[in-house]
Amino acid sequence: MSDIKPWAWVILAASFGSMFFNSAFFAAGVIHGALIERYPDVDVGTIAWLGSLFSCMFALTVFVGSIIINLFNARTCVMLSGLLTLVGFTLSSFVNDIKLLFVTYSLIAGSGQAMSFAGSMVTLAYYFKENTSIATGIATSGCGLCTFVFPPLTQYFIDTYGLSGAFLFLGGLGFQSAVCGALMKPTEYETRPNKLLKCLNLCKRKQTKKILIEKEQSKKNVTEPNEQKSSRFLSEKFVLLTSAPVWLLFISSAAFHMALSTVYLFLPGYFKHLGSSPQESAFILSIAGITGIFSRILLGFLSKSVDTSLVYSSTFGIMGLITFFVNFMSSIGSKITYTALLGFYTGACWTLQYTLLVDIIGVKHASTGYGMMMFFSGMGYLLGPPFAEMMAVWFHNYYFAFVFAGVCFMVAASTGLMIRTKTNKILLLSDTEINDGEGDKCLLQPEKHIIISDEKWIIKQLITSV
Known part of the structure; x- marks a missing residue:
């Protein structure tokens, strides 16, 4: 400990x-x-x-x-x-x-x-x-x-x-x-949304020029990530069910x-x-x-x-x-x-x-x-x-x-x-840490596929674990 x-x-x-x-x-x-x-x-x-x-x-x-x-x-x-x-x-x-x-x-x-x-x-x-x-x-x-x-x-x-x-x-x-x-005292997990928002705003400012130049091409490319995000959101919310x-x-x-x-x-x-x-x-x-x-x-x-x-x-x-x-x-x-x-x-x-x-x-x-x-x-x-x-x-x-x-x-x-x-066999991926350049760090957790298996069943869950 x-x-x-x-x-x-x-x-x-x-x-x-x-x-x-x-x-x-x-x-x-x-x-x-x-x-x-x-x-x-x-x-x-x-x-x-x-x-x-x-x-x-x-x-x-x-x-x-x-x-x-x-x-x-x-x-x-x-x-x-x-x-x-x-x-x-x-x-x-x-x-x-x-x-x-x-x-x-x-x-x-x-x-x-x-x-x-x-x-x-x-x-x-x-x-x-x-x-x-x-x-x-x-x-x-x-x-x-x-x-x-x-x-x-x-x-x-x-x-x-x-x-x-x-x-x-x-x-x-x-x-x-x-x-x-x-x-x-509140932990970093309870104050984390504000830090993530800060990181996202910083990334948005840095990528504004690139988005304007490739506007037409991004229309096609944005569709797939949005669909993936929607799928990840539904999987994350309904994993318990x-x-x-x-x-x-x-x-x-x-x-x-x-x-x-x-x-x-x-x-x-x-x-x-x-x-x-x-x-x-x-x-x-x-x-x-x-x-x-x-x-x-x-x-x-x-x-x-x-x-x-x-x-x-x-x-x-x-x-x-x-x-x-x-x-x-x-x-x-x-x-x-x-x-x-x-x-x-x-x-x-x-x-x-x-x-x-x-x-x-x-x-x-x-x-x-x-x-x-x-x-x-x-x-x-x-x-x-x-x-x-x-x-x-x-x-x-x-x-x-x-x-x-x-x-x-x-x-x-x-x-x-x-x-x-x-x-059960549990397989986790490691976290990714990104520095926003202003002294704060944002933890962008990758999606983790946890495979739970035994002689009876195989269940695939989509979970983000901090």
Whole structure:
């Protein structure tokens, strides 16, 4: 890591802090129980939709964050996320109508967490191009710490200040991500369009005379480059929609988040059903945060030497098998064991997903690709709890909600195993550096044909990687 810029370590710390302060969706299960007590006359399914929508927004609206990053930079995205979280939770503390909570709590507060996650992940790819998995593993351990701290802390806020007071505290904590975002100095990739425009204007001035002399001849010659540019543009924009590994990753991500949202939303209530108190249930759930911290860092390093898709899929498969036996976990020891394994085997999912995505599509398309991947993740978060609720009502037993989660884990494992990006042959061309004569350098990246092949398929992608 000797080639990493010194400010990159500040970025790493800021990303860690942003993910820690703005990841209240890990406490959605605790808030779900408080909402059921606050609105006893409201259908439980409606409250489940409220919690699932809040949880899914961190992924469903990441594409908004990617748009802001493309228009401005990651710093603006993360700072805006803190403001949205503050506004959303503050308004929720004054709302009594559950219908309005769908706007203030689920949409506004949830969107703030989405943008924080998007900005932090993308800026890490800019600063740690060669060590993305390790950097994201360390940064996303902030989510693991949040998983440990926020459930019991949120339960304490609810017990002491009520649900309205808890919303205020969560909004204040989430706003701290704006401070972390202020430290995320824009990189050359975010300011690159202005440099490219400068180079193009310089080239235009130098070639004006030549263009005037050869005007008639250039009419024929311009047609082919324009057609090639149009073709390259379409290929670049639609590469995500024509890549089998990308679609496998999207499907795996959706299935995994259907399982994860179901477990985190229903597990505190199910532990109460098995004899635990509310505070004990929140504490048991927080154990997943501690083991999640270790797994994020450990698997981030492990993916440097082992096929990332193999690690990614095997963790989900193991977690799916364990989830099928949640009905037998009545003792305090078995409950702690399950949540510890839950954190360990699912904690590094975002690290591994992002590493796989960058391996497939390159860094330049990271923000767009990440937005699309998190959209599928958000759909999983949105649909998981309601479907699990339907399963529980259909069989008159909440254990079948976890059966549904186990099946989703297994689907995520099987599709993730099919990606196998590390065993594919990747052929990249080198970059071309052009000096504009005024002290600035422009990186004109050549198009890179990445050929991904194995026994099953051959896919040709047109990608520009920075």
